[in-house]
Amino acid sequence: MSPEQSSGPIRVLIAKPGLDGHDRGAKVVARALRDAGMEVIYAGLRQTPEEIVDSAIEEDVRLIGLSILSGAHMALFPRVLALLKQKRASRIRVFAGGIIPDEDAKRLKKMGVRAIFGPGASLDEIVATARRLAGPARS
Amino acid sequence: MSRRAPSTSPVARRILHGDRQALARLITQVENRDAAALPAVRALYPHSGRATIVGLTGPLGVGKSSLVNLLLGHLRRQGKSVGVVAVDPSSPFSGGSILGDRIRLERPPGDTDVFIRSMASRGHAGGVALATRETVRLLDAFGMDVILVETVGSGQSDVEIHDVASTSVVVVVPHLGDEVQSLKAGLFEIADVFCVNKADLPGADAAARYLAEMTQLGVRDGGWRPAVVQTSTVGPKGIEDLWASVARHEAFLDASGSRGQLDRRRLTDEILGLVRERVDARLALALARDPELQDFLDRVVAREIDPHSAADRLLSEIRRTA
Numbered sequence: 001m002s003p004e005q006s007s008g009p010i011r012v013l014i015a016k017p018g019l020d021g022h023d024r025g026a027k028v029v030a031r032a033l034r035d036a037g038m039e040v041i042y043a044g045l046r047q048t049p050e051e052i053v054d055s056a057i058e059e060d061v062r063l064i065g066l067s068i069l070s071g072a073h074m075a076l077f078p079r080v081l082a083l084l085k086q087k088r089a090s091r092i093r094v095f096a097g098g099i100i101p102d103e104d105a106k107r108l109k110k111m112g113v114r115a116i117f118g119p120g121a122s123l124d125e126i127v128a129t130a131r132r133l134a135g136p137a138r139s
Numbered sequence: 140m141s142r143r144a145p146s147t148s149p150v151a152r153r154i155l156h157g158d159r160q161a162l163a164r165l166i167t168q169v170e171n172r173d174a175a176a177l178p179a180v181r182a183l184y185p186h187s188g189r190a191t192i193v194g195l196t197g198p199l200g201v202g203k204s205s206l207v208n209l210l211l212g213h214l215r216r217q218g219k220s221v222g223v224v225a226v227d228p229s230s231p232f233s234g235g236s237i238l239g240d241r242i243r244l245e246r247p248p249g250d251t252d253v254f255i256r257s258m259a260s261r262g263h264a265g266g267v268a269l270a271t272r273e274t275v276r277l278l279d280a281f282g283m284d285v286i287l288v289e290t291v292g293s294g295q296s297d298v299e300i301h302d303v304a305s306t307s308v309v310v311v312v313p314h315l316g317d318e319v320q321s322l323k324a325g326l327f328e329i330a331d332v333f334c335v336n337k338a339d340l341p342g343a344d345a346a347a348r349y350l351a352e353m354t355q356l357g358v359r360d361g362g363w364r365p366a367v368v369q370t371s372t373v374g375p376k377g378i379e380d381l382w383a384s385v386a387r388h389e390a391f392l393d394a395s396g397s398r399g400q401l402d403r404r405r406l407t408d409e410i411l412g413l414v415r416e417r418v419d420a421r422l423a424l425a426l427a428r429d430p431e432l433q434d435f436l437d438r439v440v441a442r443e444i445d446p447h448s449a450a451d452r453l454l455s456e457i458r459r460t461a
Binding site for chain 1: 159160163164166167170171229230232233234235236237238239241242248249254255256257259261
């Protein structure tokens with residue numbers, strides 16, 4: 001093991017909490033992050049906040065990307081944040097995408113969701129934000 | 140036992156006390172070949188060597204992930220703790236990867252007797268990642284009874300799982316028929332157990348028969364004849380048979396004394412690999428820093444000295460500085 005290569009690729013968990021079954025957006029984002037050189041753990045549909053946080057911890061990701069279209073974001077996102085805190089894993093940053101009204105987005109950002117993307121967001125923008133949120137490579 | 144003495148590495152201590160985050164972060168460091176991992180890796184080594192390590196390999200799309208999921212459930216019902224390492228390929232273009240094997244893995248929420256880790260191959264050929272072996276060992280030290288390793292969808296020569304697992308399961312599906320011939324060398328040689336998955340499809344019996352005939356042709360490693368089982372993930376069917384065959388092979392390893400020999404051979408290979416890695420690093424350093432060696436290199440380029448003599452010279456150089 002060589003000390004000069006201490007930082008690897010950014011690891012991201014992409015998950016869909018809640019019950020809606022539309023994962024096209026999540027897949028497109030996962031693909032874009034992959035093409036940007038990230039290791040994307042794709043957790044798929046209908047994940048509970050508990051499953052998402054447990055997976056994120058096992059996979060030692062720096063970021064969790066949540067995709068939601070069902071409208072249950074105000075119930076599910078705060079729960080993910082609370083569990084991260086409870087499990088002392090708040091270093092893992094959360095961003096989100098989906099159909100989220102501006103009013104809700106504001107509140108979620110206050111609670112600690114780092115970035116929220118609506119249907120019009122460009123993939124370049126999402127990749128750049130993910131890179132920024134992942135921060136400098138940790139040792 | 141004295142070899143399980145309290146660890147001097149705080150990270151190792153935390154992992155031995157069940158700290159999943161410490162384990163997860165150590166695996167990341169191992170994947171990144173970060174020297175910071177070494178104290179904990181060293182301290183955990185004496186705690187490894189207890190787990191049953193089962194590799195599942197086979198071509199793309201034969202159902203490896205689904206089988207891992209069913210085995211996971213089967214083993215949990217038996218009260219065994221289970222580690223899973225699922226390897227997927229990295230993009231040769233971006234270096235990125237989609238690790239999608241978790242989708243198929245189900246477990247009760249909060250089950251701490253399971254630890255699942257996805258791993259990108261990061262350009263390593265052979266069906267597993269460079270860090271897979273060390274990660275398996277960490278899960279072993281963490282106390283997992285069984286570790287299931289799922290390789291990338293494999294080609295004929297992706298046989299490295301054989302150096303990681305104590306039992307290698309080669310998964311195929313019906314109507315690989317003609318390909319079976321071509322697969323014979325390589326992948327098919329490492330099978331301790333053949334699993335004909337998707338056995339609900341027509342042709343499964345024929346495929347199993349063909350494999351069984353093939354296993355009659357030669358006997359490997361001290362007398363083990365590979366088992367052939369049929370499984371189906373709809374139903375599901377055959378999972379108990381699959382595990383029973385794995386267990387039979389594990390018992391054979393113990394009874395025949397093969398386990399010790401195998402372990403010794405693998406660890407020898409591993410140590411040689413580590414030595415090579417260190418020598419490489421030192422050579423590169425010597426070559427870059429020593430002006431005399433640069434002159435030497437110039438003379439090789441000028442055809443005054445041949446590469447073999449230059450290699451001898453370089454070797455004696457690093458011996459001198461060792």
